[in-house]
Amino acid sequence: MSLVLELKNISKSYNGNPVLKGISFALQKGEVRAVIGENGAGKSTLMNIIFGMPVIHQSGGFEGECLIDGHVVNFQKPQHAMAAGLGMVHQEFMLIPGLKVSENIKLNREPLSSKSFNRFLPGKLKVIDNEQIHKDSLKALQKVGMDLDPDQLIKGLSVGHLQFIEIAREVDHQNLKVLVFDEPTAVLTESEASQLLNTIRHLAKDLGIAVLFISHRLDEVKEIADTVTVLRDGELIGNYRCEDLDKKEMARLMVGRAVNIRRDQEQESPNARQNIMTLKNFSVRMPGENLQDIDLEIKQGEILGIGGLAGQGKLGLANGIAGLMPASGNVIFEGQAFSLNDPKQALQNGLGFLSEDRKQTGLLLDESITHNICFTASHVLGRFQNRFGLFDQKQGKEWAQKMIKDFDIRCTGPEQHTRRLSGGNQQKVCLARVITANPKLLFVSEPTRGVDIGAKKIILDFLRSLNQQGVTVVLTSSELSELRVLCDRIAIVASGKISEILLPEDSDERFGLAMAA
Amino acid sequence: MRLFPKKFSVRDLAVPLLFVLLCLVGVVYSGQPASFLINAIVERLGRNSFLVISLIIPIIAGIGLNFSIVLGAMAAQIALIFTIDWGFSGIGGLGFAFLLSVLPATVFGFLIGKLFNRAKGREMVTGLITGFFSNGIYQLIFLFGAGAVFPILNADSLLPRGVDENGVARFFGLRNTIDLSAVQYALDDLIALPRPQGIVIPYGTFLVIALACLFVWYFRKTKLGQEMKAMGHDQHVAEVAGINVNRNRIVATIISTVMAAWGQIIFLQNIGTINTYNSHEQVGMFAIAALLVSGASVSKASVWNALFGTFLFHTLFITSPLAGNQLFGEAQLGEYFRVFVAYGVIAVALALHAWKGKKN
Amino acid sequence: MQKKILKQFIEFGIARSIIVLFVIVLFILAILKDMQIAELISDSLARIGRNGILVLALLPGVRGGIGLNFGLPLGIICGLIGMLVGMEFDWTGLSGFVSALSIAGGLGVLAGWGYGVLLNKVKGQEMMVGTYVGFSIVSFMCLLWLLLPFSNPKLIWALGGKGLRVTISLADYYPKILDDFLSFSIFNVTIPFGSLLFFVLFCFFVSLFFRSRWGRAIAATGANAQFAKANGINPNQTRVWSAVLSTVLAAIGIVVYNQSFGFVQLYTAPLLMAFPIIACLLIGGAEVGRATITHVILGTVIFQTLLTIALPVTSAFIGGDISETARIIISNGIILYALAGVKGKTA
Incomplete structure (x- = not known):
């Protein structure tokens, strides 16, 4: 038994907000350990700490100890971690399409020739030994079970190939001890995924490499992992032996969270109401958040929640309907065919959209609060204009002042630029802008992300009261608890499909399984 | 190859x-005979190729077209101006100019490289404007500084500027043209070989150009060359792989600027005069x-x-x-x-x- | 209040502050040297009226998100053609001037539209592509100035030469038609009232335009294209509009410039014209992605005053004409400062 990597009581906070609290586990040679948890559970922060990413040092380091082969380490740069025998297979491929497979595998680790006059040249001016590159990469490819010509260009290879080349690159490290897989199967086909699992097993069992396997696919975790570490809200829920847990148990541990607030008044069942919008075969092409051929009914007057893990497609829905991402399919809105990919038409028909990307899509950062709040209504509906067709400062300012009061926007006045506002107040400005255009159906995405508690309550309360005034709300959020507090129904999106539509009171287990589907 | x-x-x-x-x-x-055209083309190949080759390495490194090789040309002219002023001549003088130009060219290349790193994504427009800007500084130095702030030995190369309060004639600022006959054709005619059909072939220059080609070809095969190739394709991935992208970009710019300086020296030794304030502009x-x-x-x-x-x-x-x-x-x-x-x-x-x- | 002033000063930037100080120092020197202050001020006023609209032409580009319009020569060429057509037919005076403006504007719409469509295809490299589109057009027009069948003897080379002259006098057409309109003198300072009025009027119209729905859509695109799209604006379309507007203003701007200057300059004259004009805007406090009418006016005033005063003052002190050198250094230096100062926005 030899411990390769050991974490002792790792804690980390950003600006006083704890994101990791006392995480410990030990990883042995040849062990495959799955790390599971919802988005924001702290998995990526943990990996950043292990690899010594700059973001950790820039925010004040971390507490606790990280040991490799029994020695305490604190890497200042990811390159140091790599030199010490850690490897990472990224979720997004770190490969250069214009270079050969072999050149990618050996990038910045090229063997140098010391033939003839090369002997006398400084390192960087030595010629690269292409034969050795070819041989090394062939060997690395064989280790991961890939039969591929190393001299081929990356350009044109399938996603599955790229994934294996990434692994081969890490395996090529002479002293690779620990290999981290960050959701490696997310982009693979089923057969590619099973081949990948075989490879991982081979690396661990035959080559003795320890593996950290981060995945949402509980099936795979169950199949491949020896041990499981569950994180939730930055806390260690536990380290388990894989055979001691079944999938349902894992799902429950991942999600488990007391839900105590329910909508107070009893209402007619949403299913009995009319559809305000019906989607059929609806697809959205949004990088990293694709939706494929979904059917969905949005009921008049409800709050519909859209949940799911990051990268599964939940954000695609609102962006597709709002016309910001290319969408296709059949959509009926209030009994009329709804034209897709036409943001203007959508707004004119009474749709509202609060983007998840506040700064990029939601705000004019160098314009006043007044201009921000009035923009949509003035541009789409022609409001706040004087008889010459020019923007009416006075009217706009009055309205902005009312909104500032209603939403309790903390600012120096309606003339202040939105760049200077806090995240919560910026979000309030966005929401004020969206509702100024009087939408009938409002899509709200991640309204409380990066928002302080006070603003969060104001925003959620406002959404509820808006709903009580008859506005249908579709709320997309990564925070399941938020959805369960506010929504009538919650659609869970996984792998670009709606895996299940649940009620807020359904069990944690069902939510967990639906998200991991 | x-x-x-x-x-x-x-x-x-x-x-x-x-x-x-x-x-x-x-x-x-x-309407010209073939011999005239061939002669002219051969001469211009010798004159210009080296300058064009100086553009290649920044392209490999992903910086794009290096519009600031104008500064390399200025470095060359600075070197040549002093070489001539100090009385050097022949191939020895030219060699001195080659060596001397490395100093300003390296400094310029370093500064441009720094600037390019600050203006990533718009290196070309920045390079272009840097060329214009430096042209102003160059003018300031040679049109007003020469002979006033720093000495020029040969008084004939200075401009007469009226008289001062005591009635003494003042001279400062370089004249518009500087005669390079002391080093003209020093490289072109370095190697005396037969001229087929009377075509004047600058063998010496062609040899240097061949060496430059060889250098670029070799450079691409080195570790540094491979790093630059990788960052030329994808800076981010190269950075993640641990390649020091910013430093390599500066190195590429320096190499390019020094090569441009040598290219300009080759160009001018063929022409035989420096147009002090214009020769570099269109380079x-x-x-x-x-x-x-x-x-x-x-x-x-x-x-x-x-x-x-x-x-x-x-x-x-x-x-x-x-x-x-x-x-x-x-x-x-x-x-x-x-x-x-x-x-x-x-x-x-x-x-x-x-x-x-x-x-x- | 003091804090606010200090903050504005910092925002104005060190480089710009140095330039303003430089102007003030030159001005004091000029007084000390007993120079013709009234003449200097008259000169700078004339130059402000002359250049103002050209500087203003950059505004729609910056606000609309195509950046500093280095393709300004395109509009300038449209303006030159507008003038030459009228001059060929000997349209003089007001009618000549108005016809030049109208033809220039019309051509500007067409050229700006094409230019805008091109810029949409090269997003992220607008400045570089714009520069070389400008250079190419100017050098292509060099061919056309030689080849086009103009026949009015006032325009073409007198003896045997082919094509249009390099410099054509406006003396018989509409010299200083705006400058002299209601112009008056006060303390020996000549005020080119018409030109200044024209400049102020255009500034006013442009600022009104940016309060309209259309103008606000353009500005929103420039500030945040994704925001614009989410609000039902087609960013590609608004970008084309801003290119059109910029080109039209440049076309009108050069007509105004030439009437004040008294000559039409052809061939390579427009080649490098964009750079000092861009420097004007930047000296006024604008950035690659942000500009206001105040920047336009302030920049024009500071830069043109600098040029008019620098010329006689420095010449008097140094004994050689350093003004051209200073102009090159300052105008390109300030552009470089702006390019390197902002972190690169890679597309």
């Missing part, structure tokens, strides 16, 4: 083909246009592009005024035409590059 890229696409070939056609028209309508534009007519792009170029491009561009350059005169009775027309061609080919290459970059 591979002679040609593996695959030709229509787009790769369209520009050079168009130029071959233009050149043919130019040659046919120039960037003509070198870049020459490279691009061969079908090279903002992100891809080889020594073959440089040599072939120089050949095509200067064939057109020589023949277009002649053809303009023959066809329209107006040499001026041909001169305007070749300038238009230079700017046009750069505009098209830049647009295609941005267009392609956007699609990816």
